[in-house]
Amino acid sequence: MRGFFMTTPLLVLSCFGASWVVADSLVAPVNVSIKDLKSNYALLTWDTPDRESVIGFAITQQKKDVHMLRFIQEVNTTMRSCALWDLEADSDYIVHVQSISVSGPSPVSEPLQFRTPREAETQASKSKEEVTMEEVEQNAQLRAGEFIIIVVVLVMWAGVIALFCRQYDIIKDNEPNNNKDKAKNSSECSTPEHPSGGLLRSKV
Numbered sequence: 001m002r003g004f005f006m007t008t009p010l011l012v013l014s015c016f017g018a019s020w021v022v023a024d025s026l027v028a029p030v031n032v033s034i035k036d037l038k039s040n041y042a043l044l045t046w047d048t049p050d051r052e053s054v055i056g057f058a059i060t061q062q063k064k065d066v067h068m069l070r071f072i073q074e075v076n077t078t079m080r081s082c083a084l085w086d087l088e089a090d091s092d093y094i095v096h097v098q099s100i101s102v103s104g105p106s107p108v109s110e111p112l113q114f115r116t117p118r119e120a121e122t123q124a125s126k127s128k129e130e131v132t133m134e135e136v137e138q139n140a141q142l143r144a145g146e147f148i149i150i151v152v153v154l155v156m157w158a159g160v161i162a163l164f165c166r167q168y169d170i171i172k173d174n175e176p177n178n179n180k181d182k183a184k185n186s187s188e189c190s191t192p193e194h195p196s197g198g199l200l201r202s203k204v
Contacts, residue, residue, distance in 0.1 A: 026050050026106030029057070029097040034114045039089035042114065045081045048099045056100035057082065064092035064113070075100055090118045 029046040036043040048054045056075030059082055062068070072082060087093065092115045099106040 022104055022107060025103065026053065026099050026101055028107040029099055029109045032095070032097050032109050032112045034112065037114065037116065039116050039119050040085070040087045042084045042087060042093075042116070043081060044084055044095060044097070044112075046097050046109065047080060050099065050101070050106075053101045054078075054099045055102060058098040058100055058105055060096045060108075062094045063088070064094060073100070087116050089116050091116050 027049045029048050031045075031047040033045055034042050035045055044059065046057075048057075056073070056077055057079075058074075059072040061070040061072065061084060074082070084093075084095070092113060094111050094113050096108040096111055098108050
C-alpha cells in the first residue's frame, strides 16, 4: 500500500504526528544513499537494523528552498529501496527515511541531500554508455570472426597433413614392387641369351 502527498511541511508533520506514535523499539534507517542518479530520477536505498520487526517504510522528500514535501509510504514489503520520480533537473533535494512496524514508525534518518544533474549531462552520459556498448559488441564480433578464421586454418592444415600422410603411405607401399622390377630388369640385361639357345662369346 503506497501513498503520495504533496503539501506544506506543517500540514504533513501535523498529520504525521497525529496519526502515528513513534515506536521506541525501532532504530532509524542507516546507510541512506542515492544510486542511479539521473536528471529526473533517483534510486534511494537504505539499511534497517531491525529487520525482523520492519514491515514497511516512509519517505519525506523536499526540494531545497521550496516549502513543499512529498510523502511516500509503503507497508507489507521487505524492500529497502524506493524510486524517486518526477524530479527536476539541476535541483537540490533533501530526503528522510523511516522504518514502519506494527507499533509505529521509527525516528527519521539523518537527512540526505543530493543534486540532480542537468539534462545535457544525462544525455552525454547516456551517449557514452551507448558508445561503450557498441564497442563491446564490435569487439565481440571481431573476436568471433578471428576464432572462425583460426578454426578454418586449422582444419585446412589438418587436411593437408592427412593427404600428405596418405600419399607417403602409398609411395612407401610401392617401393618394394619397384625394387623387384629393377632387380629383374638388371638380371635380364646381364645374361642375354643367343637366339640359337647358347650364350654369346666374344671372338678373339
